Amino acid sequence: MKPDAANLPYRLPPKMFDARCRACWFAAGLLVLIGASFWSLDLQWMQFLSLDAARSMGRFIGEFFPPDLSAPFVKKVAIGAAETLAMSLLGTLLAAAAGLALALPASRLHDGARARARAPTRLLLNALRAIPELVWAALLLISAGLGPFAGTLALALHTTGVLGRLFAESIENAPPGPAFALRAQGVGPLRVFCYATLPQVLPQLMSYTLYRWENNIRAAAVLGVVGAGGLGALLSFHMGLFQMGKTATILAAMLLMVAFVDGLSYAARRWMTR
Amino acid sequence: MNSAATRPELRDPAWLGRVFWLLAALVLLWPLTVATEFRPWVLLEPANLRISGRFIGSFFPPVLNGEFLAMVLRETWRTVAIATAGITLALVIAVPMALLSVRVLSISALPGRMARGPFWCRQVVRWTLMVLRSVPELVWALVFVRVVGLGPTAGVLAIALTYGGMLGKVYAEILESGETQPTETLLRNGSGRLQAFFYGLLPQNAAELSSYTVYRWECAIRSSVVLGFVGAGGLGQQLDVSMKMFNGGEVATMLLVFIALVALADRVSAGLRRGLG
Numbered sequence: 001m002k003p004d005a006a007n008l009p010y011r012l013p014p015k016m017f018d019a020r021c022r023a024c025w026f027a028a029g030l031l032v033l034i035g036a037s038f039w040s041l042d043l044q045w046m047q048f049l050s051l052d053a054a055r056s057m058g059r060f061i062g063e064f065f066p067p068d069l070s071a072p073f074v075k076k077v078a079i080g081a082a083e084t085l086a087m088s089l090l091g092t093l094l095a096a097a098a099g100l101a102l103a104l105p106a107s108r109l110h111d112g113a114r115a116r117a118r119a120p121t122r123l124l125l126n127a128l129r130a131i132p133e134l135v136w137a138a139l140l141l142i143s144a145g146l147g148p149f150a151g152t153l154a155l156a157l158h159t160t161g162v163l164g165r166l167f168a169e170s171i172e173n174a175p176p177g178p179a180f181a182l183r184a185q186g187v188g189p190l191r192v193f194c195y196a197t198l199p200q201v202l203p204q205l206m207s208y209t210l211y212r213w214e215n216n217i218r219a220a221a222v223l224g225v226v227g228a229g230g231l232g233a234l235l236s237f238h239m240g241l242f243q244m245g246k247t248a249t250i251l252a253a254m255l256l257m258v259a260f261v262d263g264l265s266y267a268a269r270r271w272m273t274r
Numbered sequence: 275m276n277s278a279a280t281r282p283e284l285r286d287p288a289w290l291g292r293v294f295w296l297l298a299a300l301v302l303l304w305p306l307t308v309a310t311e312f313r314p315w316v317l318l319e320p321a322n323l324r325i326s327g328r329f330i331g332s333f334f335p336p337v338l339n340g341e342f343l344a345m346v347l348r349e350t351w352r353t354v355a356i357a358t359a360g361i362t363l364a365l366v367i368a369v370p371m372a373l374l375s376v377r378v379l380s381i382s383a384l385p386g387r388m389a390r391g392p393f394w395c396r397q398v399v400r401w402t403l404m405v406l407r408s409v410p411e412l413v414w415a416l417v418f419v420r421v422v423g424l425g426p427t428a429g430v431l432a433i434a435l436t437y438g439g440m441l442g443k444v445y446a447e448i449l450e451s452g453e454t455q456p457t458e459t460l461l462r463n464g465s466g467r468l469q470a471f472f473y474g475l476l477p478q479n480a481a482e483l484s485s486y487t488v489y490r491w492e493c494a495i496r497s498s499v500v501l502g503f504v505g506a507g508g509l510g511q512q513l514d515v516s517m518k519m520f521n522g523g524e525v526a527t528m529l530l531v532f533i534a535l536v537a538l539a540d541r542v543s544a545g546l547r548r549g550l551g
Contacts, residue, residue: 034362037355041426048422048431057421086309093303130536131529134412134500135510138517139525143317143326148310222412226503229310232412239416251413258408 063244064251073246077234077253084230084257087148087223088216091155096209098156099163104193106168110176110183122168128161133219137228148229155216155223163212170204171197214265221254231257332522336530346512346531353508353535356426356501357494360433361487367406367438372445375399378454378475379467400443407439415501429506433494444486452479485547492543499532509535 018024102125105117136154144150178196187195224232231254238246286292306312316322373379375396382389388396414432422428457474461467502510509532516524 033358037358037362041352041355041359041430043359043427043430044422044425045427048427053421060417060421083309086306090303090306090310090312126537127533130533132496132500134503135513135529135532138503138514142329142517142520143322145316145322149312149316152310152312218410222410225412225416235413236416239420251409254410254413255405255408258410259404262404262408 060244064248066245067248067252068243068245069249073249077231077249080231080234080250081253081257083148084220084224084232085217087152087230088155088213088220091152091220092159092209092213092216094152094156095159095163095212096205098160099167100205102160102164103167103171106164107171109171109189109193109197110179122165125161125164125168128157129165130161131158133158133216133223134226137223138226141227146227146229151220151223151228151230154228155220159212159216163208166208167201167205170201170208174200210265210268214261217261218258221257329520329522332520333526335523336526337521337523338527342524342527346509346528349507349509349512350531350535352426353498353502353510354495356429356498356506356508357433357491359426360430360498361437361491361494363430363434364437364441364490365487367434368441368445371399371403371438371442372449373471375403375442375446376449376475378450378457379461379471381461381467384458384461400446403439403442403446405439406435407443409436411436411497412500412504415504415506419505424505424507426507428504429498429501429508432501432506433498437490437494441487441490445483448479448482448486449475488543488546492539495539496536 102121105115106121106125108115108118133154136157137151140150140153140157144153174197178200179192182192182196183189220230220232222232222235224230224234225236227233227236231250235247235250235254238250317326377383377388377396380388380392380396382392411432414435415428418428418431422431452475454475456478457470460470460474465473498506498508499510499513502508502512503514505511509528513525513528513532516528
């Protein structure tokens with residue numbers, strides 16, 4: 001150990017780029033990724049920012065007005081919105097049931113369990129989760145036909161993946177005491193789950209399900225774009241026919257629905273955490 | 275199982291209530307199944323079964339020739355690039371908006387009530403962010419495809435607007451949820467708002483802010499695939515084309531690539547977030 005010098009030698013400030021500095025490499029990599037992204041996509045800014053585009057954008061927005069507010073059409077939109085809500089609710093409920101059924105094999109219920117099915121079930125859940133609702137809907141159209149049924153199943157499949165994994169995690173993290181006590185008495189695994197583990201994790205499972213329902217309402221609104229019912233189907237139909245007044249009404253309905261759900265969940269969260 | 279019948283202490287005392295609520299829930303579910311045309315037996319009709327059987331059967335073997343794989347790889351990069359460019363532009367929207375809407379950085383609010391001008395400015399910014407994020411990115415993309423034509427520009431803009439709204443709102447929330455004492459002290463002692471932000475607010479929230487951004491980047495990759503379905507380019511568009519041509523082999527390959535991509539993004543983002551702490 002060298003004794004401290006009486007006068008500390010003047011030090012140079014640290015170099016801007018140090019080969020050992022991980023943050024520097026990370027930042028450089030990030031910049032390269034961003035640069036490469038912008039460079040490789042042939043983005044047509046000129047076309048977008050030109051006067052011509054501004055004019056066509058203005059005309060496009062101008063066509064939205066006045067929105068079509070005639071009674072029969074508003075009724076049609078209301079039915080579409082109700083269909084969207086029903087799709088999201090039923091899809092979420094199906095997913096909660098299926099997710100719970102898959103979460104059991106996907107979790108190690110106690111330390112001694114072999115849990116042979118854990119890895120394959122988790123793989124299945126990940127695959128279900130990785131494919132977005134819209135892709136599921138497009139795939140399911142082939143066997144379920146056009147309409148809200150395909151959309152409901154698509155929501156249910158994707159959400160099963162998400163909820164199954166969340167459920168499995170909360171089941172594994174539940175305090176093991178009550179389950180151990182029942183198992184030590186010789187109670188079977190199903191009843192141990194129903195009377196010890198499930199009551200402990202149920203509030204958490206409910207809150208996950210509610211959270212996913214909120215997400216699914218938003219997702220269900222656009223699923224119709226590929227032909228799976230709800231507001232999205234109306235949107236793509238009228239937009240395809242360039243009926244901009246009607247499109248504006250549907251967009252407004254979508255916005256209202258999403259804002260309403262947002263406000264409701266915000267209020268509920270405030271109320272629950274208070 | 276017969277032990278419950280013979281040993282009353284093992285009987286569930288609440289079974290009557292449980293059965294009742296289960297039945298009530300089933301009755302309430304009925305209108306839902308009508309509204310969504312929920313008819314699972316449609317899937318099992320012979321004609322439908324034959325078509326879906328043929329489609330799923332054509333998944334094997336997945337198409338693996340070099341030309342197709344090169345195309346899939348190129349489109350995968352486009353998907354990632356659309357997400358990255360979109361998130362970058364979203365940051366350009368979100369960071370200034372978040373700074374404008376944070377209440378902690380208000381000088382006029384220091385003695386008590388905020389002055390009327392700044393209050394309404396913040397309110398307007400908040401409403402703008404809300405409108406931006408309540409329009410789903412798919413709808414933005416549909417609109418932009420009309421204006422700028424098919425191609426990645428529409429996808430990048432759609433992601434930029436929706437995610438700008440989301441990031442802006444969440445950034446403001448994160449900045450306000452932390453400890454505000456240091457920032458307030460700086461402001462009270464006469465530092466500027468940007469100085470107060472950089473030396474008071476940012477250091478304690480930097481990790482959370484960047485980890486949320488990484489998480490949103492992962493989400494953006496997922497949604498850029500979906501945007502391809504309305505013509506914004508990338509993996510989704512090719513998937514749509516192959517699906518419409520009932521080319522099961524190509525669909526299978528692209529689904530596998532897609533699952534791998536999402537898993538990779540998941541892994542990368544989890545690793546980065548762990549690194550950020």
